[in-house]
Amino acid sequence: MSHPVSPLAPKSVPDCPEIRGVRLATAEAGIRYKGRTDVLYVALDEGASAAGVFTRSRCPSAPVDWCRANLAGGTARAVVVNSGNANAFTGGKGRDSTRLTAEIAARAAGCRPEEVMLASTGVIGEPLDATRFEGVLADCASRAAPGGWLEAARAIMTTDTFPKVATRSVELGNGERVVINGIAKGSGMIAPDMATMLSFVFTDAAIAAPVLQTLVSEGADTSFNCTTVDGDTSTSDTLLAFATGRSGGKAIENADDPRLPAFKAALDDLLIDLAQQVARDGEGARKFVTVKVESAESDASAHRIAMSIANSPLVKTAVAGEDANWGRVVMAVGKAGEPADRDLLSISFGDVRVAHQGARDPDYDEAEASAAMKKDEVTITVDLGLGEGKARVWTCDLTKAYVEINGDYRS
Amino acid sequence: MSHPVSPLAPKSVPDCPEIRGVRLATAEAGIRYKGRTDVLYVALDEGASAAGVFTRSRCPSAPVDWCRANLAGGTARAVVVNSGNANAFTGGKGRDSTRLTAEIAARAAGCRPEEVMLASTGVIGEPLDATRFEGVLADCASRAAPGGWLEAARAIMTTDTFPKVATRSVELGNGERVVINGIAKGSGMIAPDMATMLSFVFTDAAIAAPVLQTLVSEGADTSFNCTTVDGDTSTSDTLLAFATGRSGGKAIENADDPRLPAFKAALDDLLIDLAQQVARDGEGARKFVTVKVESAESDASAHRIAMSIANSPLVKTAVAGEDANWGRVVMAVGKAGEPADRDLLSISFGDVRVAHQGARDPDYDEAEASAAMKKDEVTITVDLGLGEGKARVWTCDLTKAYVEINGDYRS
Incomplete structure (x- = not known):
């Protein structure tokens, strides 16, 4: 039941003052x-x-x-x-x-x-x-x-x-x-x-x-x-x-x-x-992931799409594998059931835009995208090109350690 | 990219006859x-x-x-x-x-x-x-x-x-x-x-x-x-x-x-x-899982609950770990957002009823439940005790091999 401290733990612990009462x-x-x-x-x-x-x-x-x-x-x-x-x-x-x-x-x-x-x-x-x-x-x-x-x-x-x-x-x-x-x-x-x-x-x-x-x-x-x-x-x-x-x-x-x-x-x-x-401190986490969804039809719609991405096992295993796999992000946008136009989508990993207007970004550089994925903290940004709605959610990658932790007998 | 044949593959392949036209x-x-x-x-x-x-x-x-x-x-x-x-x-x-x-x-x-x-x-x-x-x-x-x-x-x-x-x-x-x-x-x-x-x-x-x-x-x-x-x-x-x-x-x-x-x-x-x-043939599958939901308010409600169970990473890793973890099944019922009364729930793994009327079944035998989980094919049955709705869905367990297969670079 004891697992090593997450590599994503805060580097320092704040000193909490007393609270009167x-x-x-x-x-x-x-x-x-x-x-x-x-x-x-x-x-x-x-x-x-x-x-x-x-x-x-x-x-x-x-x-x-x-x-x-x-x-x-x-x-x-x-x-x-x-x-x-x-x-x-x-x-x-x-x-x-x-x-x-x-x-x-x-x-x-x-x-x-x-x-x-x-x-x-x-x-x-x-x-x-x-x-x-x-x-x-x-x-x-x-x-x-x-x-x-x-x-x-x-x-x-x-x-x-x-x-x-x-x-x-x-x-x-x-x-x-x-x-x-x-x-x-x-x-x-x-x-x-x-x-x-x-x-x-x-x-x-x-x-x-x-x-x-x-x-x-x-x-x-x-x-x-x-x-x-x-x-x-x-x-x-x-x-x-x-x-x-x-x-x-x-x-x-x-x-x-x-x-x-x-x-x-x-x-x-x-x-x-x-x-x-x-x-x-997500079980087995090795990457802290921020998912940003912009230009959705509404904030609520953006949130549902962001959660669909953040909960996708295929997106999360891709992050674990340091794979800038935007295809899986498209899949997760598509399955959310929210308004989305495939041909308006842009997707970035960190600062690297990998997809633009529904296809691979012509300026996309695989080495730059790989470098972005190798970091401890990965931001996935999806621009839907539809409206003003936006959302930001946080998750972690899905690693073998998650399976190990939860496959332990009666954890 | 080549993985061993799933242990759950059918034992024999049918001989397909010709189809005229x-x-x-x-x-x-x-x-x-x-x-x-x-x-x-x-x-x-x-x-x-x-x-x-x-x-x-x-x-x-x-x-x-x-x-x-x-x-x-x-x-x-x-x-x-x-x-x-x-x-x-x-x-x-x-x-x-x-x-x-x-x-x-x-x-x-x-x-x-x-x-x-x-x-x-x-x-x-x-x-x-x-x-x-x-x-x-x-x-x-x-x-x-x-x-x-x-x-x-x-x-x-x-x-x-x-x-x-x-x-x-x-x-x-x-x-x-x-x-x-x-x-x-x-x-x-x-x-x-x-x-x-x-x-x-x-x-x-x-x-x-x-x-x-x-x-x-x-x-x-x-x-x-x-x-x-x-x-x-x-x-x-x-x-x-x-x-x-x-x-x-x-x-x-x-x-x-x-x-x-x-x-x-x-x-x-x-x-x-x-x-x-x-x-x-689910990626990395080692167990074939049937989820049955019975006595739900409607068939559609039963289906959504069954899918919530079948998609839960915690239920799927428990199956991989051969853990009759009914608590995770309760969690997945609860998060489905469908009508459910905690205190009417019964849950079985195979033929072994592990929970009854919202608590551990008094007759529950850990060894029997363990034996049910060790099989290649595991059936999880949830009786909601509410109505006539029922559903049956199929899935597989979540193993480290799933993470491995999908963490491979650009699979």
Whole structure:
């Protein structure tokens, strides 16, 4: 189960500052893995706003059901995340398990179970024994401290080869400075359809829950929902955001607050950072791929075409083989079912235009295209020549290591 | 580019009888490959009916455009198929190339260019030099003979590891006996969305073109359109059928002809045979997989769920790893976006029910499930518990060999 760190991992890990009103602890509950942390406990000071987006899977995990049911209050006092077991497809036992986990955490945090948000990741279909949290969460609550963001990201990893953290500091335009920290996990079963596998974002900004919900929904659309590793949407995709309001500023309560644009820009940027880290840690990935689609009939159409390219096994294996195989890109454009005129298409790999107006570019130089494909980061740009729509999505190549990782018995 | 024959290849190759009114020849035109045939020429006696279905790709190949434009007449005198170059995404040159090929074939066959059907398969984006057919097709026309079906199937192979032929003989209920022969090619870029990569079916039955068209459209829906190797729909998918009418019977001219059900049953069966051979020759395949979805809200819904399972890289790698990983099947059901109730789902591998009513089957035996996964042929059955809809699709596993084959430079 242990694989070498992705060569596409960020070269340095940012130092996440403390967020007022947020304290963290990790622990070993022995859910599945040995000798590593598998529980993250987050304590939130009273008054934190909460918002979230979840998988659109018709077969969501029990924790996703739990969060959906309890997020309506727009507030939370604790978050419990475990790795090793997704508590998905576990029937009535799964529901009992989420309730028991929330009850144990609520006792530790001194709040109601409904104020505890839950997320689980790991194997699907195995019952999660929540009694393992007994004692563990009380201990976490007593130890919880403002630092330890990297350890938090590490505790929620499954097939991830590196922990994913990101941080931004924003001046809201009135001298008020707030911090946003985020962590994420995800490597396979990644085609988020609302949010990624698991991501948690915290800020000391004061933002009312409905405004935070809008920010998170919009932010997921331009970040995690533009990421795919294998086209396989998880049962457990969860993005939760919490705003403690401890920065000292007055709460942002409506969409036209002048401080919102700066915050939104920083949040979107942080979410894109995390989403790209997920693609960079795609199972078996050796190349980080950006797919840009331009001049489509609409942005939505451009996005569907970009996803068709990013999910095509033939395009992804061509990238793995460093093959500037534009024919496969044409195929993926064609199968998307979106408006496209073969004879207007242009396709570039990096800066090298390989196809123009529906045929091989007469100026195309095979050596230049090959050089572009040899890089760690490959950008595929498709110009449809139809309209103003555009999209950008991130993925990785498809290598033998992906097959190896996922062909392991009951990974 | 040469790979060992798929272990899933049929154990024996049927002996295709002659079809009155059809003559075949193959040749080496040196389009791309060395030392093998790459052209199939089929001569049809005057009066043959023709029908076809084609890719729904928005970026179809030039030969697909040619056939669509010229099939309206419902008749054909010759078919030219080449491997090595798909003549797809070749712009104006591609159109010129199809016209020149049809003109050369028409001179050889003594017919109009519009009576020549064309299909090409191989690399996308490279101009196809049709002058290579000069001389070759005239020679083919002079050599064309009623036998040689296996050689015909061999000439149109690309990454296929075995030639695909099938034959049926049908008694039409009135003492009249007719023969249907079919050939197909396809191994990767297989997610037919009307028909497979390339398939050609011939019969000596007398069937009017509109009736033949209905038969072919319906037959494709229950055969090739139920097959996927990698979810990548080709630019070139083509299924053409020809009925020479040389059996001596009176022509079948409408849908309620009493002889039609027997013919349709045999044709559907032959198309399923060919479609399954394509899945059995999926690039890198080591397991032939049947996905059955039952008790869905509708047949269409069942089909979309079945395809979601059959196209999931995580399900396919689990099959390759002989892992009865029902969690990934749940994931693929969930992401299909179709009606599904997690807590009603049952999932079986072979005869072993591993999950029932949304959780692990209490009677589930890991050893039995493992044994089911070790077989060459694996059936995954999902019962949704909702309605009467059902579907059955065929695919193969996803192995490292798929990545290897498609990561080769400019395969």
